[in-house]
Amino acid sequence: MTIYLCRHGQTLWNFEGRLQGQFDSQLTALGLQQAQQMVPSLTSLALDQIICSDLGRCVRTAHMINQSLALPLSHNSLLRERCFGALQGVLPNIQPLLWQQYHMRHQQNELAIAGAESAFDVQWRVQQFITQLFAHPQQNILIVSHGEWIRSFLNWQQGLVAWSGDVALPQHCQLIKADHIACSVT
Secondary structure, eight states, X not given: OEEEEEEOOOBHHHHHTOOOXXXXXXXXXXXXXXXXXXXXXXXXXXXXXXXXXXXXHHHHHHHHHHHHHOOOEEEEGGGOOOOBGGGTTOOTTSOHHHHHHHTTTTTOSSOSSTTBOOHHHHHHHHHHHHHHHTXXXXXXXXXXXXXXXXXXXXXXXXXXXXXXXXXXXXOTTOEEEEESOOOOOO
């Protein structure tokens, strides 16, 4: 099994610097263009399917990509972005104490933000999703998800702590190949 990871295209809130978490905003014109520009690099990968987060920005990105590929496409809530609770939808100049907590997300598992998901909880979702994938080990899969979800996946695969910031946040529509997947769910 070979997994390719892709972060959704740029959204209006990404452009504004507003934290999305599990809230949603529309893809920008650039975000739509980013999704379309991925297609040539995907056509030679012999993909069997696309699985995306059920949040709108990933669904839209996956559908844009799949217009040319015509692959089976499904949505999975385990691929959702990390929930940042009370900070979701908030601009950086609003709620500065919550934004300080957000910027500490690579130093600790829990954040002092009401309703925020822990790094361990995100990694648990990653592990549950990968366990589901191992039911179809011969497939090549494109996963369209979110920055923190992808970082959590890569942290797990590299043996780093769930909240590590050692792995860079992927760019919008950056393609990451993740073969030799370890499926040691804890």
